[in-house]
Amino acid sequence: MLVLPLGLGTKLRRWPIVTMMIGLVWLIAFFVDHSDQRIANGMVASVGRTGMRDAARRLFVEYCTSHKGKSDSCQRYAQLIWTGFPAKTQSGLLQAGAAQSKIPASKLQPLHVQASMQLGGLAGGGASAEIKRAEVLREELRDCGSSKTCFQYKEMIWTFLEGHLDRALPSVVHLPSFRQYDVAQHDYLNLLHRLCVANDCLMPGQIGLKTLMLAQIRHGGVFHLLANLFALVLFGIYVEQRGSRLVYFGALVTGGTIGMAAYTAFFGTQDTIVLGGSAMVSAAMGMFYVFFFNSKLRFLVWLPRKIYAGTRFSADMRYSFPLFFLLSDIVGGLDSGFADLATHKVAHVAHLIAFAFGMLAAYVIGRWRAVPAPLIYEAEARVVHDLTYTRNLPRLFSETTRLISWNPENIAVRELTCSAALRSSVLSRQEVPQPLRHQAHVFLVEHLATVCAVNARQGGFRFICQLLTRVPIWLPLSEYLGRLGALNILKVADFALGQAHMILAFRLYDLYLMRFPLSVNARLVEASAADAVAHLTSSKETILDVESYLRSHPQSLLAPRLAAWLTNSDRRSA
Amino acid sequence: MNPLTQLATVSNLLKVPPRRTLASALGDDFSLYGPAGFILRWYALTIDLVMFAPIHMLIRVSMSQYLERLVAHGQSGRAFAWSFFAFLIPVLVYFVIPTWRTGQTLGKRIVGIRVITAARQPALTLADTLRREVLGKAASIALCGAGLLLMRGSPRKRALHDYLGKTMVISYAAGPSPAK
Numbered sequence: 001m002l003v004l005p006l007g008l009g010t011k012l013r014r015w016p017i018v019t020m021m022i023g024l025v026w027l028i029a030f031f032v033d034h035s036d037q038r039i040a041n042g043m044v045a046s047v048g049r050t051g052m053r054d055a056a057r058r059l060f061v062e063y064c065t066s067h068k069g070k071s072d073s074c075q076r077y078a079q080l081i082w083t084g085f086p087a088k089t090q091s092g093l094l095q096a097g098a099a100q101s102k103i104p105a106s107k108l109q110p111l112h113v114q115a116s117m118q119l120g121g122l123a124g125g126g127a128s129a130e131i132k133r134a135e136v137l138r139e140e141l142r143d144c145g146s147s148k149t150c151f152q153y154k155e156m157i158w159t160f161l162e163g164h165l166d167r168a169l170p171s172v173v174h175l176p177s178f179r180q181y182d183v184a185q186h187d188y189l190n191l192l193h194r195l196c197v198a199n200d201c202l203m204p205g206q207i208g209l210k211t212l213m214l215a216q217i218r219h220g221g222v223f224h225l226l227a228n229l230f231a232l233v234l235f236g237i238y239v240e241q242r243g244s245r246l247v248y249f250g251a252l253v254t255g256g257t258i259g260m261a262a263y264t265a266f267f268g269t270q271d272t273i274v275l276g277g278s279a280m281v282s283a284a285m286g287m288f289y290v291f292f293f294n295s296k297l298r299f300l301v302w303l304p305r306k307i308y309a310g311t312r313f314s315a316d317m318r319y320s321f322p323l324f325f326l327l328s329d330i331v332g333g334l335d336s337g338f339a340d341l342a343t344h345k346v347a348h349v350a351h352l353i354a355f356a357f358g359m360l361a362a363y364v365i366g367r368w369r370a371v372p373a374p375l376i377y378e379a380e381a382r383v384v385h386d387l388t389y390t391r392n393l394p395r396l397f398s399e400t401t402r403l404i405s406w407n408p409e410n411i412a413v414r415e416l417t418c419s420a421a422l423r424s425s426v427l428s429r430q431e432v433p434q435p436l437r438h439q440a441h442v443f444l445v446e447h448l449a450t451v452c453a454v455n456a457r458q459g460g461f462r463f464i465c466q467l468l469t470r471v472p473i474w475l476p477l478s479e480y481l482g483r484l485g486a487l488n489i490l491k492v493a494d495f496a497l498g499q500a501h502m503i504l505a506f507r508l509y510d511l512y513l514m515r516f517p518l519s520v521n522a523r524l525v526e527a528s529a530a531d532a533v534a535h536l537t538s539s540k541e542t543i544l545d546v547e548s549y550l551r552s553h554p555q556s557l558l559a560p561r562l563a564a565w566l567t568n569s570d571r572r573s574a
Numbered sequence: 575m576n577p578l579t580q581l582a583t584v585s586n587l588l589k590v591p592p593r594r595t596l597a598s599a600l601g602d603d604f605s606l607y608g609p610a611g612f613i614l615r616w617y618a619l620t621i622d623l624v625m626f627a628p629i630h631m632l633i634r635v636s637m638s639q640y641l642e643r644l645v646a647h648g649q650s651g652r653a654f655a656w657s658f659f660a661f662l663i664p665v666l667v668y669f670v671i672p673t674w675r676t677g678q679t680l681g682k683r684i685v686g687i688r689v690i691t692a693a694r695q696p697a698l699t700l701a702d703t704l705r706r707e708v709l710g711k712a713a714s715i716a717l718c719g720a721g722l723l724l725m726r727g728s729p730r731k732r733a734l735h736d737y738l739g740k741t742m743v744i745s746y747a748a749g750p751s752p753a754k
Contacts, residue, residue, distance in 0.1 A: 003624045144646055151646030301617055311617065315684045320625065323680070327628030331635050486750045487602045516750055519603045 002302040002310070005324060007234045007288075009298025009312065011405040012241060013379060018249045019236035023229050026277055029217040030225050035199045036218055039273060042199070044085060046191040051088030055177065055184035056081050060160050062175045067156055076137065077153050081160070083134040189270055202274045207264055212257045215275045224276055231281045235288040239362075241406075242291050243369055243378045251361040255283025259354030260347075267349045274347055279354040282329075286358020289321050290366060294373055295409055297321055326355065374412045384413050396420055397439050411454045414447045415463070422470035449483040456488040461495035468492070469504050473545055474552035477511045486516050490525065497532055503545050505532045506558055513557045526557070533561045538569040604694040606750030609731040610687040610743040612722070622668070622681030629664040665708065674703040678746075686747020692732070692740045702739045710735025 047053050057078040064074035141157070144150035160172075172178055196206045202215035219225040240248050259279030268274060296314035332348035375381050380403060387399055400417040403410055426432050426440040452464050471477060481489065493508035509529035513522060536542055546562050553559065637660055644653035672679050677688040677696060689706070690696050698706075714721030714734045721734025730742050 001620045003620065144642060146645055146648060146650060148646045148648070151642060155643075301620055303613070303616055303620065305613065305616075313617070313621065313684050315621075315680070319680055320684075323625040323628055327632055331628060331631045483749060485602070486606060516603070516606055518606070519750075520605055521603050 001304065002300075004300045004302070004310070005234060006298040006300055006312070008238045008292060008295060009314070010238075010408060012237060013377060013406050014241065016237035016240045018245045018252075019232060019240050022236070022249075022252070022277070022280070023232060025217055026219065026225060026229065030219055030222075033218065035201070035214075036220050036275065039195060039199050039201055042195040043192070046188055046195065047082060048086035048089035050184045050187040050191060052184045052188040053082035053085045054088050055181040058177045059172060059175060059181040060157075062177055063160060063172050064153070064156055066171070066175065067152070069153065069156065073153065077157055079130060079134050080137055080157055084128075084131050192271055192273075196273065202260060202264055203272055204264055204268050204270055207261055212260055213253075215260055216253075216256050216277050216280055218275045219277065220275055228277045228281050232277070232284060235281070236284045239284050239287045239291060241377050241379075242287075242371075243365065247365060248287075251287060251358065251365070252280050252283050255286065255354045255357040255361060256280030258357050259283065259350040259352075262353045263347050263350035267347075274350065276347075278347070279350045282351040282354035283358035283361070285325060286355040286360075287362040287365075288358075289317065289326075290359050290362035292317050292376055294318075295376060295407070297324070299324075329355070372412070374407075374410050376407050376409075380407060380410065384410075384416065387413065387416060391420075391424075393420065393424065393426060393436060393440065397443055400443070411451065414451050415455075418444060418448050418451050418467060422467055425470070425472075427475065428472040444480050445482075448480040452481060452484050452492065453488055456484075456491050461492060462499070464492050465496050465499060465501055465504060468496075468508075469501060473503070473507075473548045476553065477507055478515060481511060482515075486512060486519065486521075489515075490521075493528075497528075502532055502536050503542065503549070505529075506536075506562075507549070510553070510556050510558045514555075517557070529558055530561055533558060533565050536565060543569055602696070603750070604690050604696060604744060607688075607744035607746060608748070610745040611731060612725050614685055614687055614745060615725075615733075615743060618679070618681040618685040618687055620681070621684055622679050625680050626664060626668045629668055630661065633660045633663060669707045670700075670703055673707055674698055674700050682743075686745065687743050688746035689741050689743050692730075692736075692742050694742075698739075698741065702741060706735045706739025706741050710738035713738065 060078050060081050061071070061074045064077065065071055069077075141150065141154045144154055192203070193205065195201070196203050196211075200211050200214050201218075202211040219228065236248075236252070242248070256277065256279040259282060260274055263279075264272065264274050295317050297317045297320045298312055298314050300310040300312055302308075302310035329348045329351045332346055369378055371378055371381050375384065383399060383403060387396055390396055396417050400413050403413045421427075421440045421444060426437055427444075448467070451467065455461070455464050468477070471480060489508055489512045493505050493512065496502075496505040496508060506529050509525055509532065512519075512525050513529065516522060519525075536546070543566065546566055549556070550559060550562055550566070556562070637656065641653050641656055641660075644650070644656065669679055673682075673689055676683075677690055677698060682688060688696075689698065691698060691702070710721070710733075717734070724737070725731045725733045732742050736742055
């Protein structure tokens with residue numbers, strides 16, 4: 001089973017140039033700038049030069065044994081500390097088996113460091129054996145079940161990983177190897193700092209405009225890049241349609257920068273290197289959520305039942321977006337700590353901060369350049385405004401179709417065009433060219449029921465009556481209101497009756513009875529319709545209307561009653 | 575004049591408060607809607623699981639360390655109770671309450687199906703909803719999905735949890751079917 005979000009899933013009104021440019025810059029940076037590899041290599045080499053891994057593992061073993069751990073078990077679990085990094089090296093050369101760098105070791109000599117953030121694929125070659133062993137250990141620890149011992153080790157590893165670098169655990173400060181560890185850590189952080197200065201990477205103490213910008217362009221691996229590109233395209237292309245491209249670009253860059261900077265300054269540890277465009281993507285998501293709050297989120301669901309392209313569904317943005325996208329970051333941020341045992345880390349808090357900024361930016365833009373609710377793009381509002389004053393029906397139909405392809409929820413333009421088509425009596429006038437009449441007919445068949453349904457939901461019954469009274473009496477309403485629900489038909493008929501639109505009321509009751517003859521409500525509706533017929537005023541116009549209706553709808557269930565009423569009217573007038 | 579303001583008022587000016595009329599007295603006739611098939615319900619369930627998972631994880635993840643500690647220290651009963659609680663809350667919030675109040679979960683709403691009583695009435699009781707959503711679905715899962723296969727033989731496409739909750743599921747978004 002697969003559920004794939006498709007954003008708004010509508011046609012774009014213009015090329016998403018800014019989004020494409022950002023994606024292109026990411027791709028170019030990924031293929032041209034290999035700083036992620038340099039940083040990774042540098043980190044590996046620094047760990048080797050400072051002996052950080054050995055010192056940390058020694059400290060862990062002492063910490064573990066001092067907490068009633070068995071010496072051999074502590075040694076075994078120590079492999080989870082700095083997994084894949086090299087042991088202490090002599091004169092800067094990497095030990096065999098540890099992280100065979102793609103860059104010659106001599107080039108790594110000047111500076112270097114560690115960290116563990118989103119830089120994937122740190123180790124390679126001979127380190128893989130240790131990584132495999134660590135994977136087995138992680139699997140062991142994943143579900144300790146009722147093993148108290150397993151849980152104790154797990155908790156010790158977690159506590160050590162969380163606390164050893166930033167704020168030394170009180171219980172490790174007095175251990176014999178702490179001093180050695182402290183020196184190694186100090187050297188290591190120095191090297192890391194130098195590496196970051198040389199490569200302009202983003203980490204605590206290195207927060208500047210240049211590092212923030214570069215960090216948002218660089219990615220730590222091909223999957224990191226592809227995931228961010230996918231999300232950027234999914235949301236960014238629609239946000240870019242909303243208004244000014246410059247504002248969109250500014251909001252994205254500012255949101256991403258604030259998210260990265262706040263995360264690095266307040267939530268990152270000393271050895272955290274932050275990179276990737278996900279904060280920027282989160283800002284785009286925040287804007288997307290606010291701009292299209294009243295729209296529908298489209299997604300594709302694929303079930304393993306046959307070979308097919310999946311089925312598209314739409315969901316209300318307000319509920320589905322937080323559940324689909326936002327909660328996963330909140331869950332990640334709330335993780336009670338064991339996620340540290342996993343190999344990859346995601347800066348959830350940076351995402352959340354950028355998302356909040358994106359929402360705020362969209363709210364401000366929304367207040368500054370307001371677009372009324374059924375519309376979602378500024379350009380859309382301008383086109384609808386132009387169409388309000390046009391009398392050119394072919395243009396109205398084509399522009400409306402175009403607008404609906406941008407925004408299927410645009411009920412305003414549907415109302416406008418349905419009103420114009422019915423007001424101009426295009427369906428009944430003989431002098432109207434056949435293609436135009438056909439176009440109007442097709443449009444009304446497609447959209448009149450939607451307009452009526454939405455207005456019925458919002459209480460716009462008077463508007464519906466205004467529209468429907470203009471449908472020529474010889475045309476069956478069922479042709480245009482075929483998709484209108486039973487309850488809505490009754491509601492509109494009731495309103496028409498209350499407003500003394502008798503002809504419309506019995507046309508609607510008749511529609512109900514013809515469409516739903518087996519309804520349990522049919523008898524009551526028929527009685528109500530009979531009542532409406534009985535109360536028809538015998539004016540000349542009404543008699544003509546009823547005659548016309550009977551001629552064009554001889555199959556109507558109300559035909560006998562109408563015929564009787566007509567006979568009685570004739571008698572009265574005679 | 576601001577064109578946007580003008581746009582927004584096209585139908586707003588024509589709105590009237592609802593009156594008590596035939597439509598409000600009769601309500602929707604659920605006998606007109608056809609039963610929802612297995613595939614539609616599978617789509618709804620898939621979407622529901624995707625939506626439900628983060629809500630469940632939100633509670634579960636924040637308690638995971640505590641639960642593991644309880645299990646490791648031999649307090650399995652207590653851990654089970656907490657786990658059950660951590661599962662029940664999202665089930666109530668996501669499945670039971672929306673089904674009870676509206677006959678639809680988010681997934682059902684998206685797909686366009688709705689739960690009604692077997693007597694084709696829209697209002698479900700809380701007891702029936704709990705029987706359907708908790709007991710019935712647990713039984714269907716416990717029987718390795720055999721409860722769902724009942725749908726194949728049932729004329730109104732009712733699964734085991736529908737029988738237990740005295741409910742049925744209709745294809746609501748497709749509208750009333752005149753042929754029925």
